[in-house]
Amino acid sequence: MSDSPLIDSLSAAVEARPDDLTLRLHLAELLVGAGRGAEAIGHAAQVLAREPGNETAQRLMTSALGGPAPAESPAREKPAAEKPKGDDTVDWAAMEQDLGDIVPPRFAKADDEPDPVRGHADRTFDVERSTITLADVGGMQEVKKRLEVSFLGPLRNPKLRSLFGKSLRGGLLLYGPPGCGKTFLARAVAGEMGAAFISLSITDVLNMWVGSSERNLHDLFQSARGHAPCVLFLDEIDALGHKRSQLNSSSMRTVVNQLLTELDGVDGNNDGVFVLAATNAPWDIDSALRRPGRLDRTLLVLPPDKAARAAILEYHLRDRPVAGIDLGKVADATENYSGADLAHVCETAAEFAMRDSIATGEIRMISQHDMLAAAREVRPSTDAWFSTARNVAMFANESGEYDDLAAYLKKRKLR
Structure with a gap:
C-alpha cells in the first residue's frame, strides 16, 4: 500500500x-x-x-x-x-x-522469420570438414585416376606443381546417370585433400529480390575463398547454369553471368578453390561454363562396377539380419544398377523377410532368395538416362566432349 x-x-x-x-x-x-x-x-x-x-x-x-x-x-x-x-x-x-519488458511490441515477428543480414560478416554458410576419403568409394578406378591428375597430385606435390606451372584453381564437371555417387565422390575429394567443403544448391542462391541471387552467389564464392583450400560443390549445375539461349527469364540469365564471373575469379583470387559441379544433363549447361579456366574438365561417373556393387550391397546390409548371402552373385544380377538402386534392392529384400516374419510369427533372416527376388523386382533407373544420352552421343558430339560416353555405350552395345 x-x-x-x-x-x-x-x-x-x-x-x-x-x-x-x-x-x-x-x-x-x-x-x-x-x-x-x-x-x-x-x-x-x-x-x-x-x-x-x-x-x-x-x-x-x-x-x-x-x-x-x-x-x-x-x-x-x-x-x-x-x-x-x-x-x-x-x-x-x-x-x-x-519499455520492451513492460509493453509487448505492436507487431510481433514470426518465429520462422530470419534476422536481417547486416553486412558480409553476418552471412553464414555451412562449411564442413569431410571425414570421407577416396578409400571409402567402392570401385571407380578410372574416376579416381582422373581426380588424382586434376586435383590431388598437384596439391600433394607443390614443387612439382611449381615446376610445371600447374595452378591450384580449376573446375571439374561430374556427369552421369542419377544415383551413382557424384555428391559422395565430391565429399571424398574434400576429405582426401583435407580441405573445407561447401555444397551449393539452387535454394542457396535464388531469391525473389532483384540482385539478391547474384549477391548470394558472390558471397558463397567469397566464403570458399576465405576457407581455401576448399572444395565448392555445385550440385545440379544445370539448374543454375542452364543455357541462356533457352531461358525466358532475364533474372536467371544474370545469375548465369554472375556464375561465369565468379568462376573467372575477376573479383577475387580463386587459387585454392576447387570447383566440382555435378549434373545429370550436361547437354543443358551453357557452353560458356565449359570453356577453359572454368568447368573445363569433364568426368563421366558411370554406374558402379561389380566390385563396387558388392561393396555397396555389403554397406547397406551391414546392420540387417542376413544369412547365406553371396554378394558376388547378387552383384552379377544387378548390372547397370546405380548406388541408389542397390540401396532399394536391400530395402526391398528386408521387406520380404519382414513380411514373412509377421505372417508366421517367427523372425527369419534376409536370404539369398530375398536378394535375388528384390533384384528382379527393382529395375535399374539408369536405363532412361542412357536412352537420352545415346541420342546426344550419336547426334550432338561434334566437339568430342562425349567420346567417353560414346565408348561406354558402344561397349554396352547400346549404339
Whole structure:
C-alpha cells in the first residue's frame, strides 16, 4: 500500500478494468504528480500501444521521463494541418527498448522469420570438414585416376606443381546417370585433400529480390575463398547454369553471368578453390561454363562396377539380419544398377523377410532368395538416362566432349 489512498483505489480499478484507457491515463497523471514516474511510464505505454496518437499519453510519458511537458491542447481542436507532429526531443527508439519488458511490441515477428543480414560478416554458410576419403568409394578406378591428375597430385606435390606451372584453381564437371555417387565422390575429394567443403544448391542462391541471387552467389564464392583450400560443390549445375539461349527469364540469365564471373575469379583470387559441379544433363549447361579456366574438365561417373556393387550391397546390409548371402552373385544380377538402386534392392529384400516374419510369427533372416527376388523386382533407373544420352552421343558430339560416353555405350552395345 502507498501513502495515497486515491492512487491505491485507482490502481485497483485499473487492474479490474485494464482496457479503460481514460481511467489508466488518470492514474498515470496522479503518479506523475506524486513523483512516481516509473509506474506512470508503464501505464502511459499501455495506452500508446493501443492508441499511438494519444496526445495525453505522450505528454504524460514525456513528463515521466523528466522532459518538458508540452502545453495542454486548447478546447478548440486545431485543423489537421496545424496539429503538432510530436516532440522531436524524445528518443522514441530508446524508449521502446527500455519499455520492451513492460509493453509487448505492436507487431510481433514470426518465429520462422530470419534476422536481417547486416553486412558480409553476418552471412553464414555451412562449411564442413569431410571425414570421407577416396578409400571409402567402392570401385571407380578410372574416376579416381582422373581426380588424382586434376586435383590431388598437384596439391600433394607443390614443387612439382611449381615446376610445371600447374595452378591450384580449376573446375571439374561430374556427369552421369542419377544415383551413382557424384555428391559422395565430391565429399571424398574434400576429405582426401583435407580441405573445407561447401555444397551449393539452387535454394542457396535464388531469391525473389532483384540482385539478391547474384549477391548470394558472390558471397558463397567469397566464403570458399576465405576457407581455401576448399572444395565448392555445385550440385545440379544445370539448374543454375542452364543455357541462356533457352531461358525466358532475364533474372536467371544474370545469375548465369554472375556464375561465369565468379568462376573467372575477376573479383577475387580463386587459387585454392576447387570447383566440382555435378549434373545429370550436361547437354543443358551453357557452353560458356565449359570453356577453359572454368568447368573445363569433364568426368563421366558411370554406374558402379561389380566390385563396387558388392561393396555397396555389403554397406547397406551391414546392420540387417542376413544369412547365406553371396554378394558376388547378387552383384552379377544387378548390372547397370546405380548406388541408389542397390540401396532399394536391400530395402526391398528386408521387406520380404519382414513380411514373412509377421505372417508366421517367427523372425527369419534376409536370404539369398530375398536378394535375388528384390533384384528382379527393382529395375535399374539408369536405363532412361542412357536412352537420352545415346541420342546426344550419336547426334550432338561434334566437339568430342562425349567420346567417353560414346565408348561406354558402344561397349554396352547400346549404339
